[in-house]
Amino acid sequence: MKVILLKNIKGTGKMGDVIEASDGYARNYLLPRKLAKEANNSNMKELNEKNTSKKIKEEKDHEEALILKEKMNDIEVVIFSKAGEGGKLFGSITSKEIAENLKKKHGIEVDKRKVSLKDPIKVLGTTKVDIKIHPKVVATVSVIAKEKDK
Secondary structure (H helix, E strand, O other), rough: EEEEOOOOOOOEEEOOOEEEHHHHHHHHHHOOOEEEEEEEEHHHHHHHHHHHHHHHHHHHHHHHHHHHHHHOOEEEEEEEEOOOHHHHHEEEEEEEHHHHHHHHOOOOOOOHHEEEEOEEEEOOEEEEEEEEOOOOOOEEEEEEEEEEOO
């Protein structure tokens, strides 16, 4: 019997998959527990419509991310911090500070986990930082660490 899975089932398949299940497994386990529904014409049409709208939404999100990337590539994030001799910072500049600065000064909201810093910035100067906007789109922002006026 062909069924459409409504939830992820370990060892069987993922949500939205159309699988061939034995009649007993489908009738006695999957269907009563609402883990799947029968793959008849109307259910298959509904699944195809969902997949089409999902694909359109993903394409739209990708295009928006590309536009945001172009905007972000020109941005310079300036963060002031206290520094000692040789331009070493007291403390460091973290991804959280970069995300907060982007939101405050440029109006771009980015999750701090999307800012990819291998190590926190600990010296004065300019550093290129990658920000993951979308699974397929990464923008590069210049982070400038400047010494705070005394």
